[in-house]
Amino acid sequence: xxxxVDGKTHEVDxxxxxxxxxxxxxxxxxxxxxxxxxxxQCGACTVHxxxxxxxxxxxxxxxxxxxxxxxINGLGTPAEMHAVQAAWAEHQVAQCGYCQSGQIMQAASMLxxxxxxxxxxxxAEMSGNLCRCGTYPxxxxxxxxxxxxxxxA
Amino acid sequence: MxxxxxxxxxxxxxxSAAVLGGVAFGAYLYKRPVxxxxxxxxAEGDAALTEYVRITSDGVTLITPRADKGQGxxxxxxxxxxxxxxxxxxxxxxxxGPPSPAYYNTALSEEAPGFMPTDEGFGANSMRTIxxxxxxxxxxxxxxGSTTTADSWEKLRVAGAVARxxxxxxxxxxxxxxxxxxxxxxxxxxxxxGTAIAYTELAATAATLDPVQDVNLKAASEWRYIxxxxxxxxxxxxxxxxxDYGIDFELEDMLYATVVxxxxxxxxxxxxxxxxxxxxxxxxxxxxVTGGFGVIADNTxxxxxxxxxxxxxxxxxxxxAEQSDHWAALESAFADGKQDSQYRDDGDVEDALDEGDVVxxxxxAPYLAxxxxxxxxxxxxxxxxxxxxxTGTQVPRFVQTEVGKxxxxxxxxxxxxVLMMGGSFGHRLELDVCRQAAEIAMTVxxxxxxxxxxREEDMTHDYTRQIAMARMRGTVKDGQVETLDLxxxxxxxxxxxxxxxxxxxxxxxxxxVAGAWEQPFGIPNxxxxxxxxxELAPISSxxxxxxxxxxxxxxxxxxxxxxxxxxxxxxxxxxxxxxxxARAVLEAVADMSxxxxxxxxxxxxxxxxxxxxxxxxxxxxxxxxxxxxxxxIDKVFVAANVGQIVDPETLSRQMSGGALWGLGHSIAAEITxxxxxxxxxxxxxxxxxxxxxxxxVETRALELGEHVRGMGEPAxxxxxxxxxxxxxxxxxxxxxxxxxxxxxxFV
Ligand code: FES
Ligand code: FES
Numbered sequence: 001x002x003x004x005v006d007g008k009t010h011e012v013d014x015x016x017x018x019x020x021x022x023x024x025x026x027x028x029x030x031x032x033x034x035x036x037x038x039x040x041q042c043g044a045c046t047v048h049x050x051x052x053x054x055x056x057x058x059x060x061x062x063x064x065x066x067x068x069x070x071x072i073n074g075l076g077t078p079a080e081m082h083a084v085q086a087a088w089a090e091h092q093v094a095q096c097g098y099c100q101s102g103q104i105m106q107a108a109s110m111l112x113x114x115x116x117x118x119x120x121x122x123x124a125e126m127s128g129n130l131c132r133c134g135t136y137p138x139x140x141x142x143x144x145x146x147x148x149x150x151x152x153a
Numbered sequence: 154m155x156x157x158x159x160x161x162x163x164x165x166x167x168x169s170a171a172v173l174g175g176v177a178f179g180a181y182l183y184k185r186p187v188x189x190x191x192x193x194x195x196a197e198g199d200a201a202l203t204e205y206v207r208i209t210s211d212g213v214t215l216i217t218p219r220a221d222k223g224q225g226x227x228x229x230x231x232x233x234x235x236x237x238x239x240x241x242x243x244x245x246x247x248x249x250g251p252p253s254p255a256y257y258n259t260a261l262s263e264e265a266p267g268f269m270p271t272d273e274g275f276g277a278n279s280m281r282t283i284x285x286x287x288x289x290x291x292x293x294x295x296x297x298g299s300t301t302t303a304d305s306w307e308k309l310r311v312a313g314a315v316a317r318x319x320x321x322x323x324x325x326x327x328x329x330x331x332x333x334x335x336x337x338x339x340x341x342x343x344x345x346x347g348t349a350i351a352y353t354e355l356a357a358t359a360a361t362l363d364p365v366q367d368v369n370l371k372a373a374s375e376w377r378y379i380x381x382x383x384x385x386x387x388x389x390x391x392x393x394x395x396x397d398y399g400i401d402f403e404l405e406d407m408l409y410a411t412v413v414x415x416x417x418x419x420x421x422x423x424x425x426x427x428x429x430x431x432x433x434x435x436x437x438x439x440x441x442v443t444g445g446f447g448v449i450a451d452n453t454x455x456x457x458x459x460x461x462x463x464x465x466x467x468x469x470x471x472x473x474a475e476q477s478d479h480w481a482a483l484e485s486a487f488a489d490g491k492q493d494s495q496y497r498d499d500g501d502v503e504d505a506l507d508e509g510d511v512v513x514x515x516x517x518a519p520y521l522a523x524x525x526x527x528x529x530x531x532x533x534x535x536x537x538x539x540x541x542x543x544t545g546t547q548v549p550r551f552v553q554t555e556v557g558k559x560x561x562x563x564x565x566x567x568x569x570x571v572l573m574m575g576g577s578f579g580h581r582l583e584l585d586v587c588r589q590a591a592e593i594a595m596t597v598x599x600x601x602x603x604x605x606x607x608r609e610e611d612m613t614h615d616y617t618r619q620i621a622m623a624r625m626r627g628t629v630k631d632g633q634v635e636t637l638d639l640x641x642x643x644x645x646x647x648x649x650x651x652x653x654x655x656x657x658x659x660x661x662x663x664x665x666v667a668g669a670w671e672q673p674f675g676i677p678n679x680x681x682x683x684x685x686x687x688e689l690a691p692i693s694s695x696x697x698x699x700x701x702x703x704x705x706x707x708x709x710x711x712x713x714x715x716x717x718x719x720x721x722x723x724x725x726x727x728x729x730x731x732x733x734x735a736r737a738v739l740e741a742v743a744d745m746s747x748x749x750x751x752x753x754x755x756x757x758x759x760x761x762x763x764x765x766x767x768x769x770x771x772x773x774x775x776x777x778x779x780x781x782x783x784x785x786i787d788k789v790f791v792a793a794n795v796g797q798i799v800d801p802e803t804l805s806r807q808m809s810g811g812a813l814w815g816l817g818h819s820i821a822a823e824i825t826x827x828x829x830x831x832x833x834x835x836x837x838x839x840x841x842x843x844x845x846x847x848x849x850v851e852t853r854a855l856e857l858g859e860h861v862r863g864m865g866e867p868a869x870x871x872x873x874x875x876x877x878x879x880x881x882x883x884x885x886x887x888x889x890x891x892x893x894x895x896x897x898x899f900v
Contacts, residue, residue, distance in 0.1 A: 037835050041835060096527070099526050128843075130836060130843065
């Protein structure tokens with residue numbers, strides 16, 4: 001099947017029910033997308049399907065055909081960071097950093113829909129993403145910074 | 154800052170050794186030098202200046218042997234070297250280095266058994282020395298016990314200074330200019346005429362010189378990095394998905410595997426039926442591993458899927474099958490014959506209890522999983538003459554030994570490459586996955602195999618935090634706490650952990666009472682007794698180890714007595730402490746929180762808790778509201794004394810992260826057993842804090858006294874007690890068992 005990921009087309013030969021997570025990681029080799037739980041409990045695997053955050057561990061490969069898949073690696077690069085990534089770096093959010101790909105993808109998707117989120121919006125949108133290191137206060141601060149940046153742009 | 158000589162004579166010697174066309178320097182400890190681990194790898198023209206710096210014509214590498222689990226350890230270690238070496242962090246490569254006994258951790262022995270961290274007496278210091286020597290013999294390159302900063306503080310700065318001065322001597326030899334006229338900056342030696350010579354150009358000459366040993370460490374006023382907020386080295390890579398972890402490791406022709414072992418930890422596997430699995434797409438083979446099986450496939454998901462199709466016969470658990478039996482074992486451990494230690498026995502507890510009205514209480518803390526977000530994994534390749542292991546581990550030397558045993562390879566032929574860890578919290582002190590990956594890789598020689606645990610395997614086979622119980626009796630008199638008698642029962646974490654590497658540790662286990670017996674309070678009648686419960690489910694060090702449960706027990710007990718005395722929780726703790734640093738920490742948290750008593754109006758309340766662990770006095774205030782939907786944690790204030798702040802940003806993250814870790818688990822998390830198996834398998838059953846529950850967190854670090862301490866763990870122990878004390882203030886209900894959500898909802 002043919003998948004469009006981060007602006008590139010990949011021809012992959014996989015089972016229809018292989019989760020997108022594993023197609024990305026083990027078949028295409030995009031390692032920024034993380035495995036944490038496999039059951040939609042942690043959000044580490046979050047990617048965008050046509051700009052909307054989904055859990056790639058719950059998205060079947062076949063269901064991603066025809067959509068634009070964006071991963072953390074496609075959202076921005078160290079040289080050209082997305083506003084959310086730049087805010088994450090500015091606030092030094094990451095501790096171990098393992099959850100942060102998913103946190104950033106979730107936050108970017110939220111801000112695309114809610115440009116000026118309230119604390120309650122942030123609670124509602126971000127509570128599906130676990131951070132075992134407890135970086136939540138920094139995540140909240142970085143979202144506020146990123147939101148302001150994006151509204152200016 | 155004094156000459157290095159005095160420091161060096163006390164704790165380590167500077168040595169050097171000639172190598173191919175050069176010399177390597179080592180900050181050797183004690184009189185007997187430890188073999189320099191970098192020497193075998195040095196090519197001609199390279200100079201390994203101490204074990205912590207490597208300079209080649211290609212660049213400068215700083216070796217940071219303490220593992221990074223997300224706490225910023227690589228960053229802190231690199232900053233300490235760079236400070237003295239006069240190089241900037243954007244100019245260096247950071248490498249954890251090979252596993253080696255030369256990197257052993259002396260600070261781990263600072264927690265000498267039976268002596269308080271505040272105790273500077275002869276007995277305590279000589280005991281620490283003995284423990285330090287033991288660390289050396291065992292070659293313990295361990296990251297743990299919040300020791301990274303303490304261990305690195307002198308060694309790494311001296312290493313940087315020796316390297317810097319030797320490079321200047323090399324420049325003098327090359328140019329004839331007097332060393333006294335030179336300066337150093339950004340990785341160069343600068344001559345009086347402004348000519349800058351890069352360290353990389355001086356490496357070959359430096360390699361021919363004796364190391365300059367008579368060096369000065371910089372005064373605090375000259376520091377560029379230490380004490381200043383820094384941009385962590387890994388911040389951008391971790392914000393852009395570019396940071397690889399062990400689980401992301403990839404090699405040509407690699408195979409992907411997973412393991413399933415007896416869900417009753419440590420039990421046997423009698424038989425397996427792999428017929429169905431072997432017909433599945435991409436499955437290479439199903440192989441036996443100790444206690445279970447491994448599935449090798451061409452993709453991790455295919456290995457996971459196939460593993461679910463294998464049926465197996467499992468033995469019973471080598472420990473009580475039902476959770477209630479574990480608690481019963483703890484209850485019956487409170488017996489004279491099972492006393493493990495009584496490091497504190499002040500005044501006359503028995504007399505006081507005979508005379509006054511006795512307050513009693515019993516507390517419980519459950520088993521807890523470490524559950525770092527990156528599931529446990531390791532990649533192993535077995536070749537005829539060497540074995541390579543790529544994994545995130547806190548104990549690379551043990552990995553080397555164990556994998557050597559399994560593969561029949563000499564230890565020096567086992568090469569351990571330490572990779573970045575997506576959290577650990579103590580989980581990556583364990584070796585199972587490396588053993589299993591070695592067993593699996595032996596069946597496919599010359600082929601690298603990456604073994605990834607499913608989250609379910611990770612959680613159900615976690616060697617959890619200990620379960621523990623405490624019983625308190627106490628008295629109060631004239632508005633003051635008069636007697637505190639605390640008994641704590643738990644199995645020994647140290648012996649459970651050490652037994653898995655074939656070691657037995659004689660004597661009492663100080664962890665059974667850590668975070669309780671050494672608290673700096675002058676209670677007139679004060680006794681802390683440890684009781685050793687029998688070994689139950691296997692357990693392991695969980696962020697702050699014994700203090701993770703005992704900080705809750707001790708401070709909750711104290712809070713109950715203060716309440717019984719009718720005293721103010723903050724004032725009475727301050728009155729009771731004889732340690733000036735502890736007092737300063739309590740005063741700081743009172744100031745930050747605007748403390749004015751536990752009551753904050755209807756349905757609101759605050760609680761304070763204090764625990765000294767790993768030598769760090771830490772106090773926390775938690776504010777809560779009892780809403781109609783449940784308890785809401787509004788604010789948390791954390792104050793601690795670390796002696797010396799290296800990076801304030803990293804430090805405050807450890808303080809807030811540690812407090813949230815303690816709070817999150819106390820609210821919702823536990824591991825229980827039915828039929829010998831963990832009832833919780835994934836994050837749906839093992840909850841920790843999520844965004845909607847997170848309070849605002851304010852931190853303040855103090856720099857008092859001469860000790861340098863790490864902050865990875867000490868913010869954990871007071872958190873649960875501060876929350877329980879706050880809930881008591883808001884609701885009048887005293888919580889004595891974790892998780893608290895068995896008694897209250899949380900919003
Ligand atoms: S791995 Fe997909 S939500 Fe956890
Ligand atoms: S930073 Fe470690 S899990 Fe979030």
